[in-house]
Amino acid sequence: MYDLTVIIPTFKEEANIRKIITEVDAVFLKNALNGEILVVDDNSPDNTIAIVNELKKTKTNVSLLVRKSDHGLSQSVADGFLHASSDVFVVIDADLSHPPVLIPKMYGEIRAGSDVVIGSRYMEGGGIKKWPLKRRVISLGATFLGRLLFPDITDPVSGFFAVRKRVVAQAQLKPRGYKILLEVLGKGIWENDKEIPFEFSDREIGASKLKIKTIIEYAQQVMDITLYSFSHHESAAWREWKKVFKFGLVGLTGVIVNLAVLKLLLMAGISGYAALFFAIVVAILNNFLWNDLWTFKDSAQRLVTSVWQRLWLFYTVSAGGAVINYGIAIALTQFIGMKIELADLIGILIGFVWNFVINRRLTWGRK
Ligand SMILES: Nc1nc2c(ncn2[C@@H]2O[C@H](COP(=O)(O)OP(=O)(O)OP(=O)(O)O)[C@@H](O)[C@H]2O)c(=O)[nH]1
Ligand SMILES: [Mg+2]
Structure with missing residues (x-):
């Protein structure tokens, strides 16, 4: 043999x-x-x-x-x-x-x-x-x-x-x-x-x-x-899809956290814009924790070994995602007269793809 x-x-x-x-x-x-x-x-x-x-x-x-x-x-x-x-x-x-x-x-x-x-x-x-x-x-x-x-x-x-x-x-x-x-x-x-x-x-x-x-x-x-x-579902590509689903699910929890924190802060008498800002910051933190401990927990040989650095990267990439969401929504309403809700939805989807792809490679990438 x-x-x-x-x-x-x-x-x-x-x-x-x-x-x-x-x-x-x-x-x-x-x-x-x-x-x-x-x-x-x-x-x-x-x-x-x-x-x-x-x-x-x-x-x-x-x-x-x-x-x-x-x-x-x-x-x-x-x-x-x-x-x-x-x-x-x-x-x-x-x-x-x-x-x-x-x-x-x-x-x-x-x-x-x-x-x-x-x-x-x-x-x-x-x-x-x-x-x-x-x-x-x-x-x-x-x-x-x-x-x-x-x-x-x-x-x-x-x-x-x-x-x-x-x-x-x-x-x-x-x-x-x-x-x-x-x-x-x-x-x-x-x-x-x-x-x-x-x-x-x-x-x-x-x-x-x-x-x-x-x-x-x-x-x-x-x-x-x-x-x-x-x-x-035993295939490697399916393992990748599972990460996409998890990432999406985490994103949904972020929406809930965002709204809940906003509501609490408003009830506590904090002014609207400050409350909104804080709600977003907390929601991104929520998303980071779930993704770090769940979606990408099995990432072997991490590119970024420090959790603080990953957190910082995640905030930066998320900010980019928000800008993309906003930019695309505005462009679609301005230039082709799309209804703003639909334009926002498309912006959210493209922002989501950005967030996943970049974070997958950078924040939770492999060496
Ligand atoms: N059995 C078999 N071998 C093939 C076939 N086509 C290419 N090969 C072999 O597969 C290997 C890679 O093919 P290459 O033609 O070198 O492909 P490449 O490296 O992308 O392109 P070049 O090196 O620029 O020609 C070589 O060993 C080829 O002889 C084929 O149709 N059948
Ligand atoms: Mg060759």
């Missing part, structure tokens, strides 16, 4: 396949890992298959899966999950964009308790070498969308990751397009993730396969994972 299986999806990689297999195998040897290499090829018309077959003669830990139907990168990786013979999978590109030397570290993190370990281009220490502006913009857009589903993960669309078999074994993956990791995070069953920075280097040989279709498929995938989470 192997310790881990390195899955390499390939399509027309005759220029790189020998080098990547040799490098991965050398990393196994150097780190005393009993690793398997599984090449999943979409029936490449070039020499990829022949080269792998030749390498198989001398390396017993290399195997090849040639697919004849349902062509696609994500489909190939998902097929690799089914055919791998170990309990830990590492997915890596064939074109040497991902450094194989990081494989032992990824494996080590899995052994230490992570369910998913992601090679991240977008965390401190990571990066991208030699990418044209267009590629960078597309990638950042994709990453931004993915982060809406998984706010703690800096690179949810990385092609370089390790995952335990049990995360994907029961998952109803619907692989499509390029972003198999997003599918794994969205449909797999996992608790602990870890990111490792790495520098992505652009392929030197062979052609890129990124097309417009890829971008459309990606948007569909994000929608699909969102819908999936509504009916699969």
Whole structure:
């Protein structure tokens, strides 16, 4: 039984396949890992298959899966999950964009308790070498969308990751397009993730396969994972929705506290505007406490460790939310003549999204 299986999806990689297999195998040897290499090829018309077959003669830990139907990168990786013979999978590109030397570290993190370990281009220490502006913009857009589903993960669309078999074994993956990791995070069953920075280097040989279709498929995938989470409450995206619901509920308690404090202070003879101001301050404090102790209580490795600092941030972000609420309500009444109640409601909703997104990332974000 192997310790881990390195899955390499390939399509027309005759220029790189020998080098990547040799490098991965050398990393196994150097780190005393009993690793398997599984090449999943979409029936490449070039020499990829022949080269792998030749390498198989001398390396017993290399195997090849040639697919004849349902062509696609994500489909190939998902097929690799089914055919791998170990309990830990590492997915890596064939074109040497991902450094194989990081494989032992990824494996080590899995052994230490992570369910998913992601090679991240977008965390401190990571990066991208030699990418044209267009590629960078597309990638950042994709990453931004993915982060809406998984706010703690800096690179949810990385092609370089390790995952335990049990995360994907029961998952109803619907692989499509390029972003198999997003599918794994969205449909797999996992608790602990870890990111490792790495520098992505652009392929030197062979052609890129990124097309417009890829971008459309990606948007569909994000929608699909969102819908999936509504009916699969063990999913990570549902954990995120629960936070949104809790945050909203806390917001409602804030309204009650606000009105109650206002009423009390007015009864005590405090002047209207002063009472109003105080009521708002107390309501925000109420919201902070509930969110800190309940909504975000499980936030691991907090970015902001001091509770006072979190409180200060929460007040600042809330003030921003109020300004947004006010600004949008005024703009909607002024410019399109909307009724003020409706305009306010829309302002409240957008302010809510602001408050959640920014506080989630900043006030209760992860390091
Ligand atoms: N099995 C299979 N592998 C694929 C397919 N498309 C791409 N790959 C492999 O998936 C990995 C990533 O593909 P790349 O074309 O390098 O994608 P990219 O890194 O986004 O783009 P470039 O490096 O600029 O070409 C490589 O190992 C490819 O050989 C496919 O349709 N089927
Ligand atoms: Mg590449």
